[in-house]
Amino acid sequence: MRPEPPETALDTSTEVARSDVRRFEVLGEMTGRRRFWSIEQKLAILAEADHSDNIAALARRYDIRTSLIYTWRRELRYARQAVARQVSSDAEPALVPVMADSGAAATDRPAVIEVEFSGTVTRIYAGADAGLVATVLKSLRVLP
Numbered sequence: 288m289r290p291e292p293p294e295t296a297l298d299t300s301t302e303v304a305r306s307d308v309r310r311f312e313v314l315g316e317m318t319g320r321r322r323f324w325s326i327e328q329k330l331a332i333l334a335e336a337d338h339s340d341n342i343a344a345l346a347r348r349y350d351i352r353t354s355l356i357y358t359w360r361r362e363l364r365y366a367r368q369a370v371a372r373q374v375s376s377d378a379e380p381a382l383v384p385v386m387a388d389s390g391a392a393a394t395d396r397p398a399v400i401e402v403e404f405s406g407t408v409t410r411i412y413a414g415a416d417a418g419l420v421a422t423v424l425k426s427l428r429v430l431p
Contacts, residue, residue: 342356
């Protein structure tokens with residue numbers, strides 16, 4: 288007996304009879320409700336997630352989706368970055384003690400001052416224009 292041609296382009300099983308799917312999954316208490324979590328509860332769950340090897344088991348224990356834990360983790364990271372940016376922009380530059388090498392000075396190299404600010408190193412060479420140096424240092428203060 289010859290198999291019949293497929294009815295549609297997606298129907299590739301020509302010799303196997305179609306059967307209804309009998310398997311279904313019940314999501315339990317998660318479906319159809321919206322809960323609100325306090326900041327303390329979120330931070331407690333995230334602290335537990337930091338020490339957990341199985342995020343899915345943790346999510347099941349609290350009856351939440353794993354994606355919610357990852358969303359909270361991302362939001363916490365963004366909040367920490369925003370606070371760090373705010374603190375660094377509000378802080379005044381601090382002076383650092385200068386350490387001079389009392390050994391023999393190298394006369395073949397020009398004198399240089401290195402200023403590290405916000406992760407950027409600026410070298411100021413001897414004879415640099417004071418106005419230009421002030422402008423560069425003020426612009427570093429604006430950078431995030």
